[in-house]
Each structure stands twice: as C-alpha cells, then as structure tokens.
Amino acid sequence: MKTYKKILAGLFVFLFICAVGIFLDNKKLMKEFPVIQGTYTCDELPxxxxxxxxxxxxxxxxxxxxxxxxxxxxxxxxxxxxxxxxKFHNTKILYDRKKRTFTITIDGESYLFKQISRVPTIINEAREKTRD
Structure with a gap:
C-alpha cells in the first residue's frame, strides 16, 4: 500500500511539473513572438x-x-x-514588443495603440452603447 501511495504522489508531482513547464514555455513563446497579433485600442480614438x-x-x-x-x-x-x-495602403507601423504597443498614422495624425488582448477580438460594445 505504501508503494502505491509513493507512485501516486510521484505521478502527481511529475504532472504538476509538466503543467508548470508547459505554461511557462507557452508564456515565453507568446512574449517573444515577433509578429503582431491580437486586439489593440487607442485612448485618443475611443x-x-x-x-x-x-x-x-x-x-x-x-x-x-x-x-x-x-x-x-x-x-x-x-x-x-x-x-x-x-484605407491603409502599405502603411508602416512600428511595433514595440515589450510594451505591446504600436504607432500608426491615420488621416495625417499619429496614434498609439495598446494591446488589450492577445486574442483577435471584435469589440462592438462602444457602437451598441452609442446607438441607444
């Protein structure tokens, strides 16, 4: 019975270490990913x-x-x-990976966009609220 408990405890420790390792590896990969992705908003353009x-x-x-x-x-x-x-004919954006921001020129003005999600998401809340 003691051997069974030791094997079970060892298995749980192994699975925990694997889960933590996968999580940390995925987090590192996402942080260092060189291509822009996700959803970004701008404070000046609400x-x-x-x-x-x-x-x-x-x-x-x-x-x-x-x-x-x-x-x-x-x-x-x-x-x-x-x-x-x-609208954007081969427009260049400068992406800051550490801050997860980029600057872009829209209609002659420069704007700073910040990442709010790493997942590409369409935000309709602001439009729906303004229609009421």
Missing part, C-alpha cells in the same frame, strides 16, 4: 480598434465608430509591420 489575426492568413481589421476596413499585414524588419487595405 471607438477605434485594430485586430491582427495571425492564424487567419495575417488578416487585419480596423473598426472606428461607423468605419470598417479589412486587409492583410506582413512583418518587415525587426519592429516594422505593413498593413495593406483600402
């Missing part, structure tokens, strides 16, 4: 969001109040990415 979906063939979405745009994006050199869409 109804604007940009979504970068790596798994959907590098698809890019832009939402701002009643304006939408869809296109693709690609990685340039170290911190550069390029957006190609009807």
């Amino acid at each position: 109804f604007a969001s940009m979504v970068f979906d790596l798994e959907d063939n590098y698809t890019f979405y832009y939402y701002n109040y009643d304006e939408t745009d869809k296109g693709t994006y690609s990685k340039g050199s170290d911190n550069e990415h390029f957006i190609v869409s009807s």
